[in-house]
Amino acid sequence: MFMSSSSSSRLGWHYDVFLSFRGEDTRKNFTDHLYTALQNAGIHTFRDDNELPKGEEISSHLLLAIQESLISIVVFSKGYASSTWCLDELAKILDCRQTARQIVLPVFFDIDPSDVRKQNGSFAEAFDRHEERFKEEMEKVQKWRTALMEAGKLSGFDLHSIANGHESKLIQMIVEEVLSKLNPRYMKVATYPVGIDSQVKDIISMLCVGTNEVRIVGIYGMPGIGKTTIAKAVFNQIYDQFEVSRCLSNIRERLDQHKGLLQLQQLLRDAFTGFIRLHDDIGDDDEGIKLIKREFFLKRVLVILDDVDQLEHLRGLAGERDWFGPGSRIVITTRDERLLARLEVEKKYHAKGLNNDESLQLFSWHAFKKPHPMKEYVELSEVVVDYVGGVPLALEVLGSNLFERSITHWRSFIEKLQKHLPHQIQGQLITSLDDLDGEVKGMFLDIACFFNGMDKDYVRKILDGRGFYPEMGFDILRERSLLTVNIENE
Structure with a gap:
């Protein structure tokens, strides 16, 4: 999957993540599961019982490990504040956040964030003991309090309010967040990606990643069925096998903006940053096509073109296979199956609803x-x-x-x-109807209101009698995923 240790090294970091936690509370349960999940995702993670060279002083190596980590995850538990070791770690982490712009992600495992921020509950009891023990070093105690107050204000993960107590779900969310921080190419898929695994597997099989031909695969289906979610999940699983990768989302919507196609061409070309020296902005559509061809034709690239509805726009972004180097893959999502047929894609995938x-x-x-x-x-x-x-x-x-x-x-x-769909749903569906011409839209409304579930041949006769051209209309509605006909011809 994502091999982050090499990318972190190039940026001067030795570790992707430093895990701060109180061992007595979480070492053998939550933190162990979190550490395993991070490692399995290819995230180079430091925890003090796994990375220290034997025979060397632990404190100096801990401080160095914190300094050399891009992200610190702090697992706050009820006993966290009772450990001066944890509090020293936290103070160092917050110092690195200020001086080295380290990313800090707090996890409130079994404690309310306000208890951390205000030192209430078990944290108050711990600080009563610290103040008694460190009467002569109150500066140190105040430093710990300041660090806790700052950490408690940070946006993080609360086991009870976010994941409703489900540790596995919380761990999944943390791993996704870390991946997105480590590599901007990683796409946020869905908060709850239910029912997409088998579809992602099918599409990856269609892509045949690793072969040398340039291959285009299309995903089509009705609005809201999950085409974009599936495409992003495919992207996350295979992008590290390509030299250049880019996901262009919401193309149909962006093209309605001023110079929409030029902006999309520029975004696609910008994926090349780090490979060649970029020049001035693209002047017009034709120049954009020439630049994309010039800069991509020798590279193995992965491009996701999401929500395409016009063939001419598609031809301005990925018009011909010879624009891209051997082994490149293009994934297109659309509401219109006909568009994919006209483009002559290698494979088409009809996105399925959930069972x-x-x-x-x-x-x-x-x-x-x-x-x-x-x-x-x-x-x-x-x-x-x-x-x-x-x-x-x-x-x-x-x-x-x-x-x-x-x-x-x-x-x-x-x-x-x-009687009324919520506007978020209706807004998505109405765009599919707005794209239809008057006659086909009339056919759709007749079917939806009067003939849903009825015999196709019977409906065709009625619509034909009304002056429609039903077979042509049926084809268009099927291609837009607005009509299905089952094996019983209903």
């Missing part, structure tokens, strides 16, 4: 911050999930809207849902 179990799990993560609904909300949750039909965006939006709401609120919300 019922996955849908309930994703909805529950957003509604309850855990993988299953609370007992008294199970039936209501199933009603919402059945209504949504496996669309991740809708599950996330509806779950978030219902988080920490009463059962009475849930019932009113579900009743309203039958």
Whole structure:
């Protein structure tokens, strides 16, 4: 996956992460699991019982390890403040944050951040003992207090408020955050990436990474089905196998802006920073194409082009395979299957909705911050999930809207849902309808309102009688993932 030790060394850091924790509290459970997860992700991590050369003084090596780490993760537990060793580490970490711009990520394992910040609870008891013991060194005690106050104000990870007590979920979130800090190319996928693993595996298989041909794979499907999430997850798993990699998100939206295509061409070319000397900004579309061809044709590149809806725009970013070096891979996400056919991509992948179990799990993560609904909300949750039909965006939006709401609120919300979709969902779906011409849009509305689930041949006769061209309309709606016909011709 991500081999960070080499990149950290080039920047002058020996370690990616320094782990500060109180061994008696977390060494054999949470911190051990976190350390293993960081190492498995290719993150070079220091912890004092694993990295110190035998026979040498521990304190000097600890101080050096902190100085040589790009990120410090501080695991605050109830007993953290009782250890003067931990407090000295923390003071040094906060000093490095000021002098060397070290990144500090606090983890509040079994304690409230306000207890750290204000030295309440077990922290207050610990400082009563410190003040008694270090009567002659109150400067040191005050330094510890200042360090705790500063650390308690930092944005971090609270086991109970963020992950609802699930340690494995908290560890996953920490690893993702560290990866994003270590390498800006790493893409944030989703807070709860439910049901995407098999789809990511299928697409990576289609890409055939390692072979020398230039290969283009398209992912298509309706809005909100998870195309972008899947593409980002694919990017994270394979980007380190390419010399240059770039993900251009929200292309359709960006192209509506002034000089949108030029800006996208510039972003794509900027991926080359560090390989060649860059010149002036791109003047026009044709110049952008020439520069992309000139700078990429000898390099093995990975490019994600997300949410493309116009072939001419696509041709301004990845028009021909010979723009890119041997072994390059281009991944395109779109709502329009026809666009991929016109581009003659090697493989097309239809993004799938979640099954019922996955849908309930994703909805529950957003509604309850855990993988299953609370007992008294199970039936209501199933009603919402059945209504949504496996669309991740809708599950996330509806779950978030219902988080920490009463059962009475849930019932009113579900009743309203039958008439009005939340604007976050409707805004995504309406763009697909706006892209249709008047006749096809009329066909879609007729089918949605009157003929959903009916025999296709019967519907075709009715629409034909109304002066539509139904077969052409059916094809367009299928290509835009707005219509499906099952094996029973419904």
